[in-house]
Amino acid sequence: MKKSVSTALAALMVAVALPAAAQFQKTEDAIEYRQGAFFVMGQHFGRIGAMANGKAPFDAKAAVDNAEIVATLAKLPWAAFGEGTDKGHGTKAKPEIWKEQDKFKAAAIKMQDETGKLLVAAKTGDLAQLKTAFGSTAQTCKACHDDFRSK
């Protein structure tokens, strides 16, 4: 029973995370959208990373602000990986995204999950917890880039 609830939840999350690609009028729009969402997210994630890695002073309020933006943006790019958006606008998306949809979706969900935990960690105001959560989240970025993004 527990497993079927969990499976149903996973299916729901995929549905939430990957709505109709038809939301974009043009392929180029979808690609520019996901690139923009990733770039903005990356900038804010990097600011948390600077604090986590001691390259910037720890500012608990800034960590929360940045983590909120990261968690919000983490939900967005996935809808823009519809069929036919594998080429154009300088995309680095690998064909594996569409060949290994289940693996890609699982990676997308994992990343969103970790950014949620990152926000929770930021809200504790504890730098040690922020560091741990930053590391876990960064691993999900790297794993997805390794598998699904060209250099």
Added chain:
Amino acid sequence: MKKSVSTALAALMVAVALPAAAQFQKTEDAIEYRQGAFFVMGQHFGRIGAMANGKAPFDAKAAVDNAEIVATLAKLPWAAFGEGTDKGHGTKAKPEIWKEQDKFKAAAIKMQDETGKLLVAAKTGDLAQLKTAFGSTAQTCKACHDDFRSK
């Protein structure tokens, strides 16, 4: 007294809306960041517009979801208009942004204010209110584009 509170509030809002441009490591990053934030925001704003203009069926839940993203993203681009970010990465930013800082900041605040009202309107679930708020918000986009963005 009322005026001075309002002025202090406006100053605070500018401070919140336009934090240190030093957050970006490179000029190109700042420009790509603001372009990305505007593009993602524009896509979600456009989905509300489609409902407001009868080109898509009204979906109250989708309107709120999109308005929340718009309101969040509306706060972001302004920090990326620091000195020296007037050229590069295909920016359409006009020199007036830096020549008329007060006017630009006021336009930025006005837009954020309207996106806040748009979210409130979306949450009423009333299409008529959404249409009105969409129109007011769209005017702030247009006003700023007319004055500060090249064609």
